Amino acid sequence: MPLKILVTAKRVEDPESKIKVKPDGSGIVTEGVNYKMNPFDEIAVEEALRLKERHGGEIVVASIGGEKSATEIRAALAMGADRGILVRHDGPLDPMVVSALLAKVFEQEKPDLVILGKQSIDDDQNQAGQYLAERLGLAQATFASKTESLESEAEQKKEPGVKLAPDGRSVAVVREVDGGVETLEVTLPAVVTTDLRLNKPRFASLPGIMKAKKKELKELQAAALGVDLAPKVVVKRLESPPSRKGGVKVQDVEELWKKLHDEAKVV
Amino acid sequence: MANVLIVAEQSGGAIRKATLHAISAGRELARRTGGELQLALLGKGIGALAEELAGYGAGVHAADAAVLEHPLAESYAPVVAEIARAVQATYVGAAATAFGKDLLPRVAARLEAGMATEVLGFGGNGAEVTFRRPMWAGNVLAEVEIATPMKVFTVRATEFPAAAKEGKGAVRAAAVSVDAAALRTRYAGFKEVKSARPELTEARVVVAGGRGTKGDFKPIETLADELNAAVGASRAAVDAGWVPNDWQVGQTGKVVAPELYVAAGISGAIQHLAGMKGSKVIVAVNKDPDAPIFQLADYGLVADLFKALPELAGKVKGSR
Numbered sequence: 001m002p003l004k005i006l007v008t009a010k011r012v013e014d015p016e017s018k019i020k021v022k023p024d025g026s027g028i029v030t031e032g033v034n035y036k037m038n039p040f041d042e043i044a045v046e047e048a049l050r051l052k053e054r055h056g057g058e059i060v061v062a063s064i065g066g067e068k069s070a071t072e073i074r075a076a077l078a079m080g081a082d083r084g085i086l087v088r089h090d091g092p093l094d095p096m097v098v099s100a101l102l103a104k105v106f107e108q109e110k111p112d113l114v115i116l117g118k119q120s121i122d123d124d125q126n127q128a129g130q131y132l133a134e135r136l137g138l139a140q141a142t143f144a145s146k147t148e149s150l151e152s153e154a155e156q157k158k159e160p161g162v163k164l165a166p167d168g169r170s171v172a173v174v175r176e177v178d179g180g181v182e183t184l185e186v187t188l189p190a191v192v193t194t195d196l197r198l199n200k201p202r203f204a205s206l207p208g209i210m211k212a213k214k215k216e217l218k219e220l221q222a223a224a225l226g227v228d229l230a231p232k233v234v235v236k237r238l239e240s241p242p243s244r245k246g247g248v249k250v251q252d253v254e255e256l257w258k259k260l261h262d263e264a265k266v267v
Numbered sequence: 268m269a270n271v272l273i274v275a276e277q278s279g280g281a282i283r284k285a286t287l288h289a290i291s292a293g294r295e296l297a298r299r300t301g302g303e304l305q306l307a308l309l310g311k312g313i314g315a316l317a318e319e320l321a322g323y324g325a326g327v328h329a330a331d332a333a334v335l336e337h338p339l340a341e342s343y344a345p346v347v348a349e350i351a352r353a354v355q356a357t358y359v360g361a362a363a364t365a366f367g368k369d370l371l372p373r374v375a376a377r378l379e380a381g382m383a384t385e386v387l388g389f390g391g392n393g394a395e396v397t398f399r400r401p402m403w404a405g406n407v408l409a410e411v412e413i414a415t416p417m418k419v420f421t422v423r424a425t426e427f428p429a430a431a432k433e434g435k436g437a438v439r440a441a442a443v444s445v446d447a448a449a450l451r452t453r454y455a456g457f458k459e460v461k462s463a464r465p466e467l468t469e470a471r472v473v474v475a476g477g478r479g480t481k482g483d484f485k486p487i488e489t490l491a492d493e494l495n496a497a498v499g500a501s502r503a504a505v506d507a508g509w510v511p512n513d514w515q516v517g518q519t520g521k522v523v524a525p526e527l528y529v530a531a532g533i534s535g536a537i538q539h540l541a542g543m544k545g546s547k548v549i550v551a552v553n554k555d556p557d558a559p560i561f562q563l564a565d566y567g568l569v570a571d572l573f574k575a576l577p578e579l580a581g582k583v584k585g586s587r
Contacts, residue, residue, distance in 0.1 A: 013403065015404070015537070015538070019403045019406040019407060021407055028403070028407065094381065095372065095382070096376075096381055099376070121403070121404060122402065122403060123402050124384065124385070124401060124402055124403070124404065124518070125382070125383075125384045126368050126372070126384050126385075127372035127375070127382055127384060128372075129372075130340065130369065130370075130371075130372035130373045130376065131372050131373070131375065131376040133340075133341075133373065134344060134372075134373045134376035134377055135376055138451060139341050139450075139451035139452040140340055140341065140369075140373065140452070141452075142340070142368070142369045143365060143368075143369070145512060147458070148508075149506070149507070149508025150506045150507070150508065151506075151507055151508045152508065170453075172455060175365075176365065176512055176513065177365040177366070177369075177457075178278075178283075178364050178365045178366070178513065179278070179459055179460060179466075179513065180457055180458050180459040180460045180513070181457070181458050181460075181512070182454070182456070182457045182458075183454075183455040183456045183457075184339070184452055184453065184454060184455060185452070185453040185455045186451060186452050186453075187451040187452075190451065195519075196502070196506075196519050197505070197506065197512055230414075231381075231414075232380075232381030232413060232414045232415045233381045233382065233383060233411050233412075233413055233414075234411060234412045234413075234414055235409050235410070235411050236397060236409075236410045236411060236412055237409070237410045238402070238407050238408070238409050238410075239407070239408050239410075240406075240407065240408070241401075241405060241406070241407070241408050244544055244549075244563040245563075246561060246562045246563055246564065246567075247549075247564060247565035247566055247567065248565075248566060248567070249561070249566075249567045249568070249569065250566050250567065250568050252568070252570075253568070253570070253575050253578040253579050253582065256550065256566055256568050256575075256579065257579065257582040259566050260527070260548070260550070260566070261582075261586065264527075264548045264565070264566075266472070266526050266527040266547070266548050267472075267494060267527065267583060267586075
């Protein structure tokens with residue numbers, strides 16, 4: 001049974017970029033910072049591609065943000081997603097706003113499955129998928145993972161970790177929880193959020209990048225969707241965490257033991 | 268006056284330790300705002316646990332029903348939201364465990380509340396509470412304000428002390444109006460990763476290994492057992508399938524703050540450091556003298572972990 005899947009692609013600071021707080025604490029220094037798709041969203045896109053390769057269907061990729069967020073949608077299209085929707089909104093976002101806007105996209109597109117990164121690596125809130133599921137009255141399977149490792153044969157074969165039931169009405173999702181892994185079966189449509197070990201996202205191929213340029217990318221104006229766009233979680237001030245001073249190098253285990261046992265008294 | 272509701276977490280017939288840290292956060296908020304602290308406990312056959320929880324001096328709202336046997340966000344969220352409304356809670360919180368992170372945003376959506384995840388502490392003045400929380404993998408600390416009437420949060424357990432028992436609260440049965448037949452989520456099993464060692468986020472000592480182990484965690488585990496420590500791992504070691512997922516320490520894994528953290532064969536990627544830099548004493552053992560981990564380790568030893576760790580384990584053994 002073909003699946004229509006909605007995935008997200010948020011534009012975030014590259015995790016390899018050095019993040020520094022502005023002296024007045026009003027934001028971060030953006031000069032010299034690169035941007036890319038949220039790594040957890042890349043995993044979401046990859047999972048959607050694997051499900052489509054297995055079952056057929058369509059992948060719609062959505063992003064919310066300024067005009068530059070089109071870059072991240074194109075990146076997902078280059079990986080193989082079919083078309084994009086950019087919800088234009090300049091200004092701060094919080095998971096309440098994001099989930100309200102995604103709920104509107106959901107109502108327009110009526111997908112069978114929504115797959116989002118479990119968190120974006122800028123605000124690290126880990127909320128949007130759960131808010132979305134509740135708003136839509138759907139089941140949620142957060143922190144999707146799989147039992148096989150990322151070096152396993154199943155991963156080499158690019159098998160989806162999210163398993164569609166034979167009757168096509170639900171998916172089984174292995175979740176990372178404290179003390180082990182849990183499996184949930186959720187009725188479609190459903191919301192899934194991805195954890196790190198669900199898959200290794202593919203790189204876009206050159207033909208993929210060329211094709212992506214011709215794929216449909218629709219723009220919606222957030223202000224026209226009838227959603228309260230005022231963030232409810234308001235950042236007042238940012239600061240750098242207290243820096244930790246490096247300590248001393250010890251010559252050998254003997255000296256290390258003395259430091260730990262006699263000086264720090266932790267063992 | 269602003270009442271506070273803390274959602275407790277239980278598994279395997281016990282209250283999770285992380286909950287005790289969340290109770291401390293709840294007490295702090297209640298004290299500041301002049302409100303009352305209340306606790307919610309959900310599950311099946313939880314009568315005795317509810318009584319135990321009442322020993323922390325707050326009223327316990329126990330939702331005990333077959334439909335709540337497994338902690339499904341879909342069935343738990345409406346029950347928690349109803350308790351929150353019944354006790355007129357302004358603040359609804361839990362520990363930032365997998366359970367709390369899964370459930371609380373869904374509760375927040377139901378209460379039309381904004382939420383702060385992984386809170387490290389409270390700021391602001393008097394009853395005007397702000398939340399301190401990490402962003403960008405802990406590279407930035409933010410002070411945030413939640414502008415909705417009800418405010419939801421999870422706390423990083425290591426940032427608040429474990430609550431001690433004091434007084435005796437009343438246990439009340441909470442209404443459960445979840446229709447099992449209408450649920451869209453079905454629990455289909457749990458695979459426990461068993462360990463005789465202390466839980467990673469609760470251990471006094473953590474010994475962690477990374478790429479430098481080349482997949483052989485023996486020296487890590489031997490030292491850990493000598494120190495009665497939990498075993499942790501870097502993302503590289505977990506991704507390689509060498510060790511279970513839930514050993515991962517880091518921004519995207521578990522955040523730990525033990526008294527002693529031994530990082531062996533771990534270079535110290537930003538995302539790993541975010542998960543352990545709150546540790547009191549950090550020891551790094553690495554063959555590479557330029558490994559970034561040395562920049563924040565209190566004691567750095569440039570050595571082969573396969574030689575150094577067994578030697579250290581021998582010292583520990585000999586000292587007893």
